Structures are given as structure tokens and as C-alpha cells.
Amino acid sequence: MTDRAGEHSHSHDRDSHAHDDRGRDAAGFCSSCGAPLEPPAGPGRPQVCSGCGRSHFRDPKVGVGVVVHDEEGRLLLVRRGVDPAIGKWALPAGFLDAAESPREAARREAVEETGLDVAVGRVIDVYPGEPGSGVSFFLAFAATIVGGQLMPGDDATEVGFFPLDDLPEIAFASTRAAAGDGA
Numbered sequence: 001m002t003d004r005a006g007e008h009s010h011s012h013d014r015d016s017h018a019h020d021d022r023g024r025d026a027a028g029f030c031s032s033c034g035a036p037l038e039p040p041a042g043p044g045r046p047q048v049c050s051g052c053g054r055s056h057f058r059d060p061k062v063g064v065g066v067v068v069h070d071e072e073g074r075l076l077l078v079r080r081g082v083d084p085a086i087g088k089w090a091l092p093a094g095f096l097d098a099a100e101s102p103r104e105a106a107r108r109e110a111v112e113e114t115g116l117d118v119a120v121g122r123v124i125d126v127y128p129g130e131p132g133s134g135v136s137f138f139l140a141f142a143a144t145i146v147g148g149q150l151m152p153g154d155d156a157t158e159v160g161f162f163p164l165d166d167l168p169e170i171a172f173a174s175t176r177a178a179a180g181d182g183a
Helices: 102-114 173-181
Strands: 017-019 025-027 047-049 062-068 075-080 093-095 116-128 137-148 156-162
Touching: 062 075, 062 102, 062 116, 062 173, 075 102, 093 102, 102 116, 102 137, 102 156, 116 173, 137 173
Parallel strands: 062 137
Antiparallel strands: 017 025, 062 093, 075 156, 116 137
16 A cells, blocks of 8 residues: 555554554544544554545543542552552542543543542642553542442442651542642
């Protein structure tokens, strides 16, 4: 197959995703017409459909989470039951779904992972994603408990409150940073 610049490019098999020459994940086929997509012309550039010419952009994956302290100032953390960082501790967090507000996603993740309903407040900060996490960037929100029963759920195997000066093994730098920034 030859691309628009006349250079030879690899053809893709009918997988839903392929890998482009630059090592990034790339979609294999157009969601409009089904024709193969050309690899991106460069960093930050979209893939272009070889059939209809539609541009396909790779969207970032947004992580959201909550920083919750109990009445003693201890930080709410969950022990991860899945990779990356299985067995280590992190803020209650997860991915923002399409058409979901970041605050609603953060509240949903808190309920799913801790059993606690929270009121989500101000943005504490935005942190860069970490290699292997699948997150492009992470939004940390301050939150307060408004109900529920503390119990692990979803991909959390344990849940608990920890003093800021005696945290367990932390999974992500963003957890440690948000804990300090949200104190």
C-alpha cells in the first residue's frame, strides 16, 4: 500500500487495532466506511482513512480520582487488585467514560471502589500520566463523605484510611502528590 506522500506503508489485518511504525497504538479501520487507515503522518497527527479521507484522532485517556480525609485527617486509599501496580495502594480512581463529567466519574469511582458516596469538590491538581498506567493525565478532586458503607469493591481488594505520615506502599506518584496537595 502506498500513502499520500508516495511512501510504502504496512497494510493492516482486520484487527480492531494495529500498531503503527512509531510504536503507538493505532486504529486499523475507518469507523465510517471500514477502509484501512493510513498511519499518522507524524506525532499528534490523525490517521486518515484510505477510502473516504476521514481524519481519525487518538483521544487521550483521562483518569479521575478523589482525595478524601476522615475526621482524623487520614487519607482514604484502596489496594489495587489489578495491574498496573497490583497490591499497591492508590486513591479511589478510574477512567472518565465518554459523555461523563469528570466530577461524576470521580464520584462513581469512589462508590465502586470504596462503598462510600462522596460530594466532589474543587480540583486539587492535574497530574501527568505514568508510563504503563494507560492514563494520559489524572484529575484529582477534593471530596467529602456523604454516605455509604466502607467496603472494597470493583478492582479494589482492600480499602482504608491512613495517616499522611505513615502511608502504605503507594502505586502512583500522582497519589502521593495529590495526598500532599490536598491536605
